[in-house]
Amino acid sequence: MPTTRETILTALADLLRLIPFVPVLRGEVLPERVPAAGLLILRDGDPGDPSVTLSPLLYHFQHRAELEIIVQGVGRDATFATLCGQIGAVISADHTLGGLCDWIEAEAPRPVDLPIEGAASLKAAIITIVLHYSTSDPLA
Template sequence: MTSKRETILDALTARIAAALPGAEVKRNAAKAERIGPGGLVIVRDGDPGEPEVTLSPVSYLYHHRIAVEVAAYSSATLSREAVLDGMLAAIGAAIASDRTLGGLSDWIEAEAPLTADVETLGAQPGRTAELTVLAVYATPDPLT
């Protein structure tokens, strides 16, 4: 049986992949050495934090902060800022389209991204964004 935490992380990764069909979307990958032409997204496990615990029945309520890294290069017609902004907008729309991930979570929302340039010797400069997706969910056991 897959834990609720893993199920939510997999569902979020699939939702982002569907929103960005040209991008490479991975889970917990090492820092990227190469950004593909459609961009790159890495979904990291993040931090579930300390749960709020209720009794009778026992329930653990998590506010899980999931880290998402997004990277892009410019295209023939768009600047790297515009490409990255389009990717972030698509992720935001995918999250807003179903704030419960099909009933898996009580609520999910994305926080504002932190952007930066990425430069590699001999390659065109890219642009990255790091954002957090907050997923609120309850489970009867911290390990399930």
């Protein structure tokens, strides 16, 4: 039986898969080839220390998942900007992941250009996605 945390991260990955033509990997290593439309890799991130209420007992998390964005090629700046906009649009369309979270929001990316010997450089960034949710068990 999947935990609340796993259910939420799976739902986030599924939400991101609504972006057309962009593969979304979950916890994978960077493949040798980056598709022309870009690539997203969702990392579990850090659930942080929960705040606790006692009646009823609930653990309130502000889980910081990490979304790696990688683009490569001639138009990488435009592709990167488009991809960031698409990520924002799918999150804005469902800020609760279908009721699984109280709220989700993305933080601004910090892009970097990464030179690749013998190939076009990569433009990459990590977007932190903050997932606000509550569970009755800190391990759930």
